[in-house]
Amino acid sequence: MSACKTSTLLNLAKSINNFYFSEYLNNSCLPFFCQNVQVGLISTSVLSQLINYPDVFTISKKSVTLSDTLTSAQERNEALEKVLLDMREKDLFSALRGWRSECYEIKPQFSAPALFKMERCATPLFGVRQYGVHINGYVQHSSMGMSLWMQRRSSTKQTWPGKLDSFVGGGLSEGLGVMDTAVKEAGEEANVPEHLAVKMRGAGAVSFFHQSERGIHPNTEFVFDLELPETFQPSNNDGEVDDWKLVPVEQVVDIISSQDYKITSSAVALDFLIRRGLVTVEQVDNLPEVVELLHLPLHNLYRNIC
Protein backbone atom coordinates (compact mmCIF):
# COMPACT_ATOMS: atom_id res chain seq x y z
CA MET A 1 0.00 0.00 0.00
CA SER A 2 1.33 3.42 -0.90
CA ALA A 3 1.76 6.35 1.47
CA CYS A 4 -0.97 8.30 -0.33
CA LYS A 5 -3.51 6.14 1.49
CA THR A 6 -2.88 8.21 4.60
CA SER A 7 -5.91 10.45 4.32
CA THR A 8 -8.07 7.64 2.94
CA LEU A 9 -7.81 5.62 6.14
CA LEU A 10 -8.21 8.57 8.49
CA ASN A 11 -11.25 9.65 6.51
CA LEU A 12 -12.62 6.12 6.71
CA ALA A 13 -12.10 6.01 10.50
CA LYS A 14 -13.88 9.35 10.78
CA SER A 15 -16.77 8.19 8.58
CA ILE A 16 -17.19 5.11 10.78
CA ASN A 17 -17.50 7.58 13.69
CA ASN A 18 -19.61 10.15 11.81
CA PHE A 19 -22.01 10.47 14.74
CA TYR A 20 -19.20 11.08 17.22
CA PHE A 21 -17.78 13.90 15.11
CA SER A 22 -21.12 15.58 14.54
CA GLU A 23 -23.99 15.38 17.00
CA TYR A 24 -22.04 13.85 19.88
CA LEU A 25 -19.25 16.43 20.01
CA ASN A 26 -21.79 19.18 19.30
CA ASN A 27 -23.74 18.11 22.40
CA SER A 28 -26.95 18.15 20.41
CA CYS A 29 -28.30 14.91 21.92
CA LEU A 30 -29.76 14.21 25.34
CA PRO A 31 -28.63 11.29 27.52
CA PHE A 32 -31.29 8.63 28.04
CA PHE A 33 -31.53 7.32 31.59
CA CYS A 34 -33.15 4.42 33.35
CA GLN A 35 -32.81 4.04 37.09
CA ASN A 36 -30.24 6.87 37.28
CA VAL A 37 -27.94 5.15 34.80
CA GLN A 38 -27.34 6.29 31.23
CA VAL A 39 -28.41 3.61 28.77
CA GLY A 40 -28.68 5.63 25.56
CA LEU A 41 -28.68 8.91 23.69
CA ILE A 42 -31.65 10.70 22.12
CA SER A 43 -31.34 12.86 19.03
CA THR A 44 -33.55 15.91 18.50
CA SER A 45 -35.68 14.17 15.86
CA VAL A 46 -36.51 11.31 18.22
CA LEU A 47 -37.02 13.70 21.13
CA SER A 48 -39.70 15.56 19.19
CA GLN A 49 -41.78 12.36 19.19
CA LEU A 50 -41.05 11.12 22.72
CA ILE A 51 -42.69 14.24 24.18
CA ASN A 52 -46.00 12.73 23.06
CA TYR A 53 -45.63 9.92 25.63
CA PRO A 54 -45.29 11.76 28.97
CA ASP A 55 -46.38 8.71 30.99
CA VAL A 56 -43.39 6.77 29.73
CA PHE A 57 -40.66 9.41 29.28
CA THR A 58 -39.73 12.18 31.71
CA ILE A 59 -38.05 14.88 29.65
CA SER A 60 -35.99 17.77 30.96
CA LYS A 61 -33.62 20.19 29.24
CA LYS A 62 -30.74 17.90 30.14
CA SER A 63 -32.06 14.36 29.85
CA VAL A 64 -34.72 11.86 28.91
CA THR A 65 -35.62 9.33 31.61
CA LEU A 66 -37.70 6.20 31.39
CA SER A 67 -40.38 7.13 33.93
CA ASP A 68 -39.63 6.22 37.52
CA THR A 69 -43.27 5.21 37.88
CA LEU A 70 -42.33 2.12 35.88
CA THR A 71 -40.72 0.26 38.74
CA SER A 72 -40.09 -3.24 37.34
CA ALA A 73 -38.36 -4.45 34.20
CA GLN A 74 -41.65 -5.95 33.06
CA GLU A 75 -43.50 -2.63 33.44
CA ARG A 76 -40.77 -0.85 31.48
CA ASN A 77 -40.81 -3.50 28.75
CA GLU A 78 -44.57 -3.28 28.31
CA ALA A 79 -44.76 0.52 28.36
CA LEU A 80 -41.93 0.82 25.87
CA GLU A 81 -43.38 -1.76 23.50
CA LYS A 82 -46.68 0.11 23.48
CA VAL A 83 -44.89 3.36 22.52
CA LEU A 84 -42.85 1.65 19.82
CA LEU A 85 -45.87 -0.08 18.30
CA ASP A 86 -47.69 3.26 18.24
CA MET A 87 -44.77 5.01 16.54
CA ARG A 88 -44.52 2.14 14.08
CA GLU A 89 -48.26 2.36 13.33
CA LYS A 90 -47.83 6.06 12.56
CA ASP A 91 -44.73 5.25 10.47
CA LEU A 92 -42.70 7.94 12.25
CA PHE A 93 -39.28 6.32 11.77
CA SER A 94 -38.01 4.14 8.95
CA ALA A 95 -36.06 2.11 11.53
CA LEU A 96 -39.34 0.72 12.88
CA ARG A 97 -40.33 -0.69 9.48
CA GLY A 98 -37.77 -3.41 10.17
CA TRP A 99 -39.69 -4.82 13.15
CA ARG A 100 -38.14 -8.18 14.07
CA SER A 101 -40.15 -9.26 17.11
CA GLU A 102 -36.76 -9.92 18.65
CA CYS A 103 -35.78 -8.13 21.83
CA TYR A 104 -32.45 -6.71 22.86
CA GLU A 105 -31.42 -6.48 26.50
CA ILE A 106 -30.64 -2.95 27.58
CA LYS A 107 -27.77 -2.56 30.03
CA PRO A 108 -25.43 0.33 30.78
CA GLN A 109 -22.23 -1.73 30.39
CA PHE A 110 -21.53 -5.09 28.81
CA SER A 111 -21.05 -6.81 32.16
CA ALA A 112 -24.02 -5.13 33.89
CA PRO A 113 -27.43 -6.74 34.41
CA ALA A 114 -30.23 -5.78 31.99
CA LEU A 115 -32.58 -2.98 33.07
CA PHE A 116 -35.23 -3.67 30.41
CA LYS A 117 -35.70 -5.01 26.89
CA MET A 118 -36.34 -3.27 23.60
CA GLU A 119 -37.42 -4.42 20.14
CA ARG A 120 -34.17 -4.76 18.23
CA CYS A 121 -34.98 -2.46 15.29
CA ALA A 122 -35.76 0.41 17.71
CA THR A 123 -32.38 0.42 19.44
CA PRO A 124 -30.75 2.94 17.01
CA LEU A 125 -33.52 5.44 17.84
CA PHE A 126 -32.56 5.34 21.51
CA GLY A 127 -28.81 5.16 20.94
CA VAL A 128 -28.37 2.14 23.15
CA ARG A 129 -25.07 0.29 23.02
CA GLN A 130 -25.00 -2.76 20.77
CA TYR A 131 -22.64 -5.70 20.97
CA GLY A 132 -21.82 -8.15 18.23
CA VAL A 133 -19.21 -10.58 16.95
CA HIS A 134 -17.18 -10.43 13.74
CA ILE A 135 -14.86 -13.09 12.37
CA ASN A 136 -11.93 -12.28 10.10
CA GLY A 137 -11.65 -15.45 7.98
CA TYR A 138 -8.19 -15.41 6.44
CA VAL A 139 -6.16 -17.70 4.20
CA GLN A 140 -2.39 -17.87 3.78
CA HIS A 141 -2.89 -18.60 0.11
CA SER A 142 -0.17 -20.29 -1.95
CA SER A 143 -0.68 -18.02 -4.95
CA MET A 144 -2.72 -15.03 -3.69
CA GLY A 145 -0.75 -14.54 -0.46
CA MET A 146 -2.51 -13.45 2.72
CA SER A 147 -6.18 -13.07 1.80
CA LEU A 148 -9.47 -12.27 3.55
CA TRP A 149 -12.85 -13.86 2.92
CA MET A 150 -15.70 -11.37 2.49
CA GLN A 151 -19.40 -12.11 2.29
CA ARG A 152 -21.89 -10.32 0.03
CA ARG A 153 -24.93 -9.62 2.24
CA SER A 154 -28.23 -10.87 0.91
CA SER A 155 -30.06 -8.32 -1.22
CA THR A 156 -33.16 -8.98 0.88
CA LYS A 157 -31.56 -8.13 4.25
CA GLN A 158 -33.22 -5.32 6.19
CA THR A 159 -29.95 -3.59 6.95
CA TRP A 160 -27.17 -2.83 4.43
CA PRO A 161 -28.59 -5.18 1.73
CA GLY A 162 -26.15 -6.23 -0.98
CA LYS A 163 -23.06 -4.78 0.70
CA LEU A 164 -19.77 -6.60 1.11
CA ASP A 165 -19.11 -7.48 4.75
CA SER A 166 -16.82 -9.39 7.12
CA PHE A 167 -16.52 -13.17 6.61
CA VAL A 168 -19.03 -13.74 9.43
CA GLY A 169 -20.82 -11.37 11.81
CA GLY A 170 -23.83 -11.21 14.07
CA GLY A 171 -25.40 -9.59 17.08
CA LEU A 172 -25.21 -11.04 20.56
CA SER A 173 -28.45 -12.62 21.65
CA GLU A 174 -29.78 -13.19 25.12
CA GLY A 175 -28.24 -16.09 26.95
CA LEU A 176 -25.47 -17.05 24.51
CA GLY A 177 -21.80 -16.29 25.25
CA VAL A 178 -19.57 -14.29 22.93
CA MET A 179 -17.42 -17.17 21.69
CA ASP A 180 -20.47 -19.45 21.42
CA THR A 181 -22.21 -16.80 19.29
CA ALA A 182 -19.18 -16.61 16.99
CA VAL A 183 -19.07 -20.40 16.54
CA LYS A 184 -22.83 -20.54 15.92
CA GLU A 185 -22.73 -17.71 13.35
CA ALA A 186 -19.74 -19.29 11.60
CA GLY A 187 -21.78 -22.46 11.14
CA GLU A 188 -25.00 -20.72 10.06
CA GLU A 189 -23.56 -17.98 7.86
CA ALA A 190 -20.54 -19.66 6.29
CA ASN A 191 -20.91 -23.40 6.94
CA VAL A 192 -17.67 -23.52 8.93
CA PRO A 193 -17.38 -27.03 10.38
CA GLU A 194 -16.71 -27.32 14.08
CA HIS A 195 -13.18 -28.71 13.66
CA LEU A 196 -12.26 -25.43 11.90
CA ALA A 197 -14.36 -23.14 14.11
CA VAL A 198 -12.50 -24.24 17.24
CA LYS A 199 -9.32 -22.72 15.78
CA MET A 200 -10.86 -19.26 16.08
CA ARG A 201 -8.90 -16.90 18.33
CA GLY A 202 -10.21 -13.85 20.16
CA ALA A 203 -8.49 -10.64 19.09
CA GLY A 204 -10.12 -8.00 21.29
CA ALA A 205 -12.86 -5.65 20.17
CA VAL A 206 -13.52 -2.54 18.12
CA SER A 207 -15.81 0.27 19.29
CA PHE A 208 -17.22 3.13 17.23
CA PHE A 209 -20.06 5.63 17.09
CA HIS A 210 -21.84 5.60 13.75
CA GLN A 211 -25.04 7.18 12.49
CA SER A 212 -27.07 5.70 9.66
CA GLU A 213 -30.51 6.57 8.28
CA ARG A 214 -31.88 4.19 10.95
CA GLY A 215 -30.35 6.09 13.86
CA ILE A 216 -27.34 5.87 16.14
CA HIS A 217 -24.99 2.90 16.40
CA PRO A 218 -22.70 3.03 19.44
CA ASN A 219 -21.35 -0.44 18.71
CA THR A 220 -18.76 -2.74 20.17
CA GLU A 221 -17.84 -5.73 18.04
CA PHE A 222 -15.89 -8.59 19.56
CA VAL A 223 -13.32 -9.60 17.00
CA PHE A 224 -12.11 -13.12 16.17
CA ASP A 225 -9.47 -14.28 13.71
CA LEU A 226 -9.89 -17.65 12.01
CA GLU A 227 -7.26 -19.10 9.72
CA LEU A 228 -8.91 -21.17 7.00
CA PRO A 229 -7.26 -23.71 4.71
CA GLU A 230 -6.97 -22.85 1.04
CA THR A 231 -9.35 -25.72 0.29
CA PHE A 232 -12.19 -24.28 2.38
CA GLN A 233 -15.09 -22.75 0.44
CA PRO A 234 -17.76 -20.98 2.52
CA SER A 235 -21.41 -21.59 1.76
CA ASN A 236 -24.44 -20.06 3.40
CA ASN A 237 -27.02 -21.92 5.50
CA ASP A 238 -29.38 -19.16 6.62
CA GLY A 239 -30.18 -17.15 3.48
CA GLU A 240 -28.35 -14.08 4.76
CA VAL A 241 -25.46 -14.24 2.28
CA ASP A 242 -25.66 -14.00 -1.52
CA ASP A 243 -22.03 -14.56 -2.43
CA TRP A 244 -18.44 -14.96 -1.22
CA LYS A 245 -15.17 -13.38 -2.28
CA LEU A 246 -11.58 -14.17 -1.33
CA VAL A 247 -9.58 -10.92 -1.46
CA PRO A 248 -5.77 -10.51 -1.28
CA VAL A 249 -4.96 -8.13 1.58
CA GLU A 250 -3.41 -5.62 -0.83
CA GLN A 251 -6.89 -4.93 -2.21
CA VAL A 252 -8.69 -4.71 1.13
CA VAL A 253 -8.11 -1.00 1.82
CA ASP A 254 -9.63 -0.01 -1.53
CA ILE A 255 -12.65 -2.23 -0.98
CA ILE A 256 -13.41 -1.24 2.61
CA SER A 257 -13.06 2.46 1.72
CA SER A 258 -15.62 2.07 -1.06
CA GLN A 259 -19.41 2.44 -0.92
CA ASP A 260 -19.65 -1.27 -1.73
CA TYR A 261 -18.58 -2.26 1.82
CA LYS A 262 -20.77 -2.08 4.93
CA ILE A 263 -19.17 0.89 6.62
CA THR A 264 -19.34 -0.26 10.23
CA SER A 265 -17.70 -3.57 9.30
CA SER A 266 -14.76 -1.75 7.75
CA ALA A 267 -13.64 -1.03 11.34
CA VAL A 268 -13.12 -4.78 11.83
CA ALA A 269 -11.14 -5.27 8.62
CA LEU A 270 -9.00 -2.20 9.25
CA ASP A 271 -8.23 -3.39 12.80
CA PHE A 272 -7.16 -6.75 11.31
CA LEU A 273 -4.82 -5.09 8.81
CA ILE A 274 -3.23 -2.97 11.56
CA ARG A 275 -2.89 -5.78 14.11
CA ARG A 276 -1.25 -7.97 11.49
CA GLY A 277 1.28 -5.35 10.42
CA LEU A 278 -0.31 -5.07 6.97
CA VAL A 279 -1.00 -1.35 7.48
CA THR A 280 1.79 0.39 9.39
CA VAL A 281 2.80 3.88 10.42
CA GLU A 282 5.33 3.82 7.59
CA GLN A 283 2.38 4.02 5.17
CA VAL A 284 -0.15 5.89 7.32
CA ASP A 285 1.51 8.52 9.44
CA ASN A 286 -1.64 9.30 11.41
CA LEU A 287 -1.94 5.63 12.38
CA PRO A 288 -2.32 6.42 16.12
CA GLU A 289 -5.42 8.50 15.42
CA VAL A 290 -6.84 5.76 13.19
CA VAL A 291 -6.20 3.11 15.89
CA GLU A 292 -7.78 5.28 18.56
CA LEU A 293 -10.87 5.85 16.40
CA LEU A 294 -11.34 2.09 16.06
CA HIS A 295 -11.54 1.84 19.85
CA LEU A 296 -13.65 4.84 20.77
CA PRO A 297 -14.20 4.93 24.57
CA LEU A 298 -17.95 4.32 24.50
CA HIS A 299 -17.75 3.16 28.12
CA ASN A 300 -16.83 6.71 29.00
CA LEU A 301 -19.34 8.45 26.75
CA TYR A 302 -22.10 6.53 28.55
CA ARG A 303 -21.12 7.07 32.14
CA ASN A 304 -23.35 10.03 32.98
CA ILE A 305 -25.16 9.66 36.25
CA CYS A 306 -28.41 11.54 36.66
Added chain:
Amino acid sequence: MSACKTSTLLNLAKSINNFYFSEYLNNSCLPFFCQNVQVGLISTSVLSQLINYPDVFTISKKSVTLSDTLTSAQERNEALEKVLLDMREKDLFSALRGWRSECYEIKPQFSAPALFKMERCATPLFGVRQYGVHINGYVQHSSMGMSLWMQRRSSTKQTWPGKLDSFVGGGLSEGLGVMDTAVKEAGEEANVPEHLAVKMRGAGAVSFFHQSERGIHPNTEFVFDLELPETFQPSNNDGEVDDWKLVPVEQVVDIISSQDYKITSSAVALDFLIRRGLVTVEQVDNLPEVVELLHLPLHNLYRNIC
Protein backbone atom coordinates in the same frame (compact mmCIF):
# COMPACT_ATOMS: atom_id res chain seq x y z
CA MET B 1 -6.61 -17.34 33.63
CA SER B 2 -9.58 -17.48 35.95
CA ALA B 3 -12.63 -15.23 35.75
CA CYS B 4 -11.74 -13.55 39.05
CA LYS B 5 -9.11 -11.56 37.15
CA THR B 6 -11.92 -9.39 35.75
CA SER B 7 -11.53 -6.51 38.14
CA THR B 8 -7.72 -6.85 38.21
CA LEU B 9 -7.41 -5.99 34.52
CA LEU B 10 -9.96 -3.17 34.58
CA ASN B 11 -8.20 -1.72 37.62
CA LEU B 12 -4.88 -2.02 35.81
CA ALA B 13 -6.26 -0.25 32.72
CA LYS B 14 -7.59 2.51 34.97
CA SER B 15 -4.26 2.83 36.81
CA ILE B 16 -2.47 3.20 33.50
CA ASN B 17 -4.87 6.07 32.80
CA ASN B 18 -4.81 7.50 36.34
CA PHE B 19 -4.37 11.04 35.02
CA TYR B 20 -7.33 10.72 32.66
CA PHE B 21 -9.62 9.60 35.50
CA SER B 22 -8.51 12.30 37.89
CA GLU B 23 -7.27 15.70 36.75
CA TYR B 24 -8.27 15.37 33.10
CA LEU B 25 -11.93 14.48 33.69
CA ASN B 26 -12.05 16.97 36.59
CA ASN B 27 -10.98 19.73 34.20
CA SER B 28 -8.35 20.88 36.68
CA CYS B 29 -5.64 21.43 34.04
CA LEU B 30 -5.25 24.17 31.46
CA PRO B 31 -4.55 23.51 27.79
CA PHE B 32 -1.11 24.65 26.62
CA PHE B 33 -1.10 26.38 23.25
CA CYS B 34 1.47 27.39 20.70
CA GLN B 35 0.40 29.18 17.54
CA ASN B 36 -3.31 28.58 18.30
CA VAL B 37 -2.80 24.82 18.49
CA GLN B 38 -2.93 22.76 21.67
CA VAL B 39 0.39 21.04 22.31
CA GLY B 40 0.09 20.15 25.98
CA LEU B 41 -1.68 20.37 29.31
CA ILE B 42 -0.59 22.29 32.42
CA SER B 43 -1.40 21.09 35.94
CA THR B 44 -2.01 23.56 38.76
CA SER B 45 1.38 22.86 40.38
CA VAL B 46 3.25 23.72 37.17
CA LEU B 47 0.99 26.71 36.51
CA SER B 48 1.96 28.21 39.86
CA GLN B 49 5.56 28.44 38.61
CA LEU B 50 4.93 29.49 35.00
CA ILE B 51 3.30 32.73 36.22
CA ASN B 52 6.83 33.84 37.15
CA TYR B 53 7.82 33.97 33.46
CA PRO B 54 5.29 36.38 31.88
CA ASP B 55 7.55 37.15 28.91
CA VAL B 56 7.40 33.51 27.85
CA PHE B 57 3.94 32.36 28.93
CA THR B 58 0.64 34.19 28.43
CA ILE B 59 -1.73 32.87 31.05
CA SER B 60 -5.50 33.31 31.15
CA LYS B 61 -8.20 31.56 33.16
CA LYS B 62 -8.69 29.15 30.29
CA SER B 63 -5.25 28.51 28.84
CA VAL B 64 -1.50 28.87 28.87
CA THR B 65 0.07 30.09 25.63
CA LEU B 66 3.69 30.20 24.57
CA SER B 67 3.97 33.94 23.99
CA ASP B 68 3.06 35.16 20.51
CA THR B 69 6.00 37.57 20.74
CA LEU B 70 8.20 34.51 20.17
CA THR B 71 7.66 34.29 16.44
CA SER B 72 10.15 31.67 15.28
CA ALA B 73 10.85 28.11 16.43
CA GLN B 74 14.36 29.22 17.42
CA GLU B 75 13.06 32.06 19.62
CA ARG B 76 10.64 29.68 21.30
CA ASN B 77 13.36 27.06 21.85
CA GLU B 78 15.74 29.58 23.42
CA ALA B 79 13.14 31.24 25.66
CA LEU B 80 11.87 27.89 26.86
CA GLU B 81 15.32 26.52 27.60
CA LYS B 82 16.10 29.61 29.71
CA VAL B 83 12.94 29.05 31.77
CA LEU B 84 13.66 25.35 32.21
CA LEU B 85 17.28 25.94 33.26
CA ASP B 86 16.10 28.52 35.79
CA MET B 87 13.48 26.16 37.23
CA ARG B 88 16.10 23.40 37.36
CA GLU B 89 18.55 25.72 39.17
CA LYS B 90 15.85 26.41 41.77
CA ASP B 91 15.08 22.66 41.95
CA LEU B 92 11.36 23.32 41.58
CA PHE B 93 10.50 19.99 39.98
CA SER B 94 12.06 16.56 40.46
CA ALA B 95 11.49 15.88 36.75
CA LEU B 96 14.17 18.46 35.88
CA ARG B 97 16.83 16.62 37.92
CA GLY B 98 16.92 14.12 35.06
CA TRP B 99 18.26 16.68 32.54
CA ARG B 100 19.38 14.77 29.44
CA SER B 101 20.53 17.54 27.09
CA GLU B 102 18.34 15.78 24.55
CA CYS B 103 15.51 17.64 22.90
CA TYR B 104 12.09 16.42 21.96
CA GLU B 105 10.17 17.91 19.02
CA ILE B 106 6.84 19.37 20.05
CA LYS B 107 4.02 18.88 17.57
CA PRO B 108 0.25 18.81 17.98
CA GLN B 109 -0.22 15.49 16.14
CA PHE B 110 2.19 12.73 15.16
CA SER B 111 2.11 13.66 11.49
CA ALA B 112 2.30 17.43 12.04
CA PRO B 113 5.47 19.54 11.70
CA ALA B 114 7.29 20.51 14.91
CA LEU B 115 6.45 23.91 16.43
CA PHE B 116 9.43 23.99 18.82
CA LYS B 117 11.73 21.76 20.86
CA MET B 118 11.89 20.98 24.55
CA GLU B 119 14.42 19.28 26.83
CA ARG B 120 13.18 15.72 27.11
CA CYS B 121 12.91 15.49 30.91
CA ALA B 122 10.66 18.59 30.98
CA THR B 123 7.98 17.20 28.67
CA PRO B 124 5.88 15.61 31.49
CA LEU B 125 5.61 19.05 33.15
CA PHE B 126 3.98 20.46 30.03
CA GLY B 127 1.89 17.38 29.25
CA VAL B 128 3.11 17.16 25.69
CA ARG B 129 2.36 14.01 23.73
CA GLN B 130 5.15 11.45 23.65
CA TYR B 131 5.68 8.72 21.09
CA GLY B 132 7.72 5.57 21.50
CA VAL B 133 8.15 2.00 20.29
CA HIS B 134 7.71 -1.24 22.21
CA ILE B 135 8.53 -4.74 21.04
CA ASN B 136 6.77 -7.83 22.36
CA GLY B 137 9.49 -10.50 22.06
CA TYR B 138 7.70 -13.85 22.23
CA VAL B 139 8.71 -17.49 22.00
CA GLN B 140 6.55 -20.49 21.12
CA HIS B 141 8.48 -22.56 23.63
CA SER B 142 8.58 -26.36 23.41
CA SER B 143 8.18 -26.83 27.15
CA MET B 144 6.97 -23.46 28.52
CA GLY B 145 4.41 -22.81 25.76
CA MET B 146 3.79 -19.28 24.51
CA SER B 147 6.14 -17.03 26.53
CA LEU B 148 7.13 -13.36 26.63
CA TRP B 149 10.61 -11.96 27.17
CA MET B 150 10.78 -9.19 29.78
CA GLN B 151 13.72 -6.96 30.60
CA ARG B 152 14.70 -5.80 34.09
CA ARG B 153 15.49 -2.09 33.71
CA SER B 154 18.85 -0.99 34.98
CA SER B 155 18.87 0.08 38.62
CA THR B 156 20.69 3.26 37.54
CA LYS B 157 18.05 4.41 35.01
CA GLN B 158 16.53 7.83 35.66
CA THR B 159 13.00 6.60 35.11
CA TRP B 160 11.44 3.49 36.63
CA PRO B 161 14.81 2.00 37.74
CA GLY B 162 14.82 -1.73 38.49
CA LYS B 163 11.31 -2.37 37.14
CA LEU B 164 10.38 -5.20 34.80
CA ASP B 165 9.52 -3.91 31.33
CA SER B 166 8.71 -4.93 27.75
CA PHE B 167 11.35 -6.93 25.84
CA VAL B 168 12.53 -3.72 24.11
CA GLY B 169 11.29 -0.14 24.21
CA GLY B 170 12.43 3.38 23.47
CA GLY B 171 11.37 6.90 22.59
CA LEU B 172 11.24 8.19 19.05
CA SER B 173 14.11 10.50 18.26
CA GLU B 174 14.30 13.23 15.70
CA GLY B 175 14.88 12.05 12.17
CA LEU B 176 14.52 8.30 12.66
CA GLY B 177 11.42 6.41 11.46
CA VAL B 178 9.26 4.26 13.70
CA MET B 179 10.31 0.86 12.34
CA ASP B 180 13.96 1.99 12.13
CA THR B 181 13.80 3.03 15.80
CA ALA B 182 12.42 -0.38 16.75
CA VAL B 183 15.18 -2.21 14.87
CA LYS B 184 17.87 0.05 16.37
CA GLU B 185 16.55 -0.39 19.93
CA ALA B 186 16.29 -4.17 19.45
CA GLY B 187 19.99 -4.22 18.58
CA GLU B 188 21.10 -1.87 21.36
CA GLU B 189 18.89 -3.09 24.18
CA ALA B 190 18.64 -6.82 23.51
CA ASN B 191 21.33 -7.65 20.96
CA VAL B 192 18.78 -8.85 18.43
CA PRO B 193 20.67 -9.63 15.20
CA GLU B 194 19.33 -8.07 12.04
CA HIS B 195 18.21 -11.37 10.51
CA LEU B 196 15.81 -11.75 13.46
CA ALA B 197 14.87 -8.07 13.73
CA VAL B 198 13.51 -8.02 10.19
CA LYS B 199 10.87 -10.54 11.23
CA MET B 200 9.30 -7.90 13.46
CA ARG B 201 5.68 -7.06 12.56
CA GLY B 202 3.81 -3.85 13.31
CA ALA B 203 0.75 -4.42 15.48
CA GLY B 204 -0.73 -0.95 15.81
CA ALA B 205 -0.36 1.30 18.83
CA VAL B 206 -1.54 1.80 22.39
CA SER B 207 -2.44 5.23 23.80
CA PHE B 208 -2.96 6.17 27.45
CA PHE B 209 -2.88 9.10 29.84
CA HIS B 210 -0.72 8.43 32.89
CA GLN B 211 0.56 10.60 35.71
CA SER B 212 3.76 9.81 37.59
CA GLU B 213 5.74 11.80 40.16
CA ARG B 214 7.50 13.41 37.17
CA GLY B 215 4.31 14.73 35.61
CA ILE B 216 1.88 13.84 32.85
CA HIS B 217 2.42 11.13 30.24
CA PRO B 218 -0.05 11.32 27.34
CA ASN B 219 1.78 8.56 25.48
CA THR B 220 1.34 6.66 22.27
CA GLU B 221 3.53 3.57 21.89
CA PHE B 222 3.86 1.95 18.49
CA VAL B 223 3.70 -1.79 19.08
CA PHE B 224 5.67 -4.52 17.31
CA ASP B 225 5.55 -8.29 17.74
CA LEU B 226 8.73 -10.29 17.20
CA GLU B 227 8.77 -14.09 17.31
CA LEU B 228 12.10 -15.29 18.67
CA PRO B 229 13.54 -18.80 18.45
CA GLU B 230 13.83 -20.81 21.65
CA THR B 231 17.61 -20.67 21.26
CA PHE B 232 17.76 -16.87 21.35
CA GLN B 233 19.09 -15.31 24.56
CA PRO B 234 18.92 -11.51 24.80
CA SER B 235 21.90 -9.59 26.10
CA ASN B 236 22.27 -5.87 26.64
CA ASN B 237 24.60 -3.56 24.71
CA ASP B 238 23.81 -0.13 26.17
CA GLY B 239 23.84 -0.59 29.96
CA GLU B 240 20.09 0.07 30.22
CA VAL B 241 19.11 -3.49 31.16
CA ASP B 242 20.17 -5.45 34.23
CA ASP B 243 18.53 -8.80 33.53
CA TRP B 244 16.18 -10.80 31.32
CA LYS B 245 13.29 -13.10 32.08
CA LEU B 246 11.28 -15.44 29.85
CA VAL B 247 7.74 -15.66 31.25
CA PRO B 248 4.98 -18.11 30.23
CA VAL B 249 1.93 -16.08 29.18
CA GLU B 250 -0.15 -17.61 32.02
CA GLN B 251 1.99 -15.64 34.49
CA VAL B 252 1.96 -12.34 32.60
CA VAL B 253 -1.25 -10.87 34.06
CA ASP B 254 0.01 -11.35 37.61
CA ILE B 255 3.36 -9.75 36.81
CA ILE B 256 2.07 -6.73 34.88
CA SER B 257 -0.51 -6.04 37.60
CA SER B 258 2.22 -5.98 40.24
CA GLN B 259 4.30 -3.06 41.47
CA ASP B 260 7.34 -4.81 40.00
CA TYR B 261 6.33 -3.92 36.42
CA LYS B 262 6.66 -0.48 34.81
CA ILE B 263 3.01 0.52 34.77
CA THR B 264 2.89 2.29 31.41
CA SER B 265 4.48 -0.73 29.72
CA SER B 266 1.77 -3.00 31.09
CA ALA B 267 -0.51 -1.44 28.44
CA VAL B 268 1.67 -3.00 25.75
CA ALA B 269 1.72 -6.48 27.33
CA LEU B 270 -2.03 -6.42 27.98
CA ASP B 271 -2.72 -5.38 24.39
CA PHE B 272 -0.57 -8.34 23.24
CA LEU B 273 -2.51 -10.81 25.41
CA ILE B 274 -5.84 -9.50 24.08
CA ARG B 275 -4.81 -9.36 20.41
CA ARG B 276 -3.51 -12.93 20.64
CA GLY B 277 -6.67 -14.32 22.24
CA LEU B 278 -4.83 -15.07 25.49
CA VAL B 279 -7.19 -12.82 27.45
CA THR B 280 -10.79 -13.00 26.19
CA VAL B 281 -14.23 -11.75 27.15
CA GLU B 282 -14.95 -15.23 28.50
CA GLN B 283 -12.50 -14.45 31.31
CA VAL B 284 -12.85 -10.67 31.54
CA ASP B 285 -16.41 -9.57 30.97
CA ASN B 286 -15.54 -5.88 30.86
CA LEU B 287 -13.04 -6.54 28.06
CA PRO B 288 -14.47 -3.79 25.78
CA GLU B 289 -13.75 -1.17 28.44
CA VAL B 290 -10.23 -2.53 28.96
CA VAL B 291 -9.56 -2.48 25.21
CA GLU B 292 -10.88 1.06 24.89
CA LEU B 293 -8.68 2.23 27.79
CA LEU B 294 -5.61 0.88 25.99
CA HIS B 295 -6.44 3.14 23.04
CA LEU B 296 -7.49 6.37 24.70
CA PRO B 297 -8.33 9.00 22.03
CA LEU B 298 -5.48 11.38 22.84
CA HIS B 299 -5.86 12.90 19.37
CA ASN B 300 -9.23 14.17 20.48
CA LEU B 301 -8.19 15.33 23.95
CA TYR B 302 -5.61 17.57 22.28
CA ARG B 303 -7.67 19.17 19.58
CA ASN B 304 -8.61 22.39 21.35
CA ILE B 305 -8.18 25.42 19.19
CA CYS B 306 -7.55 28.72 20.95
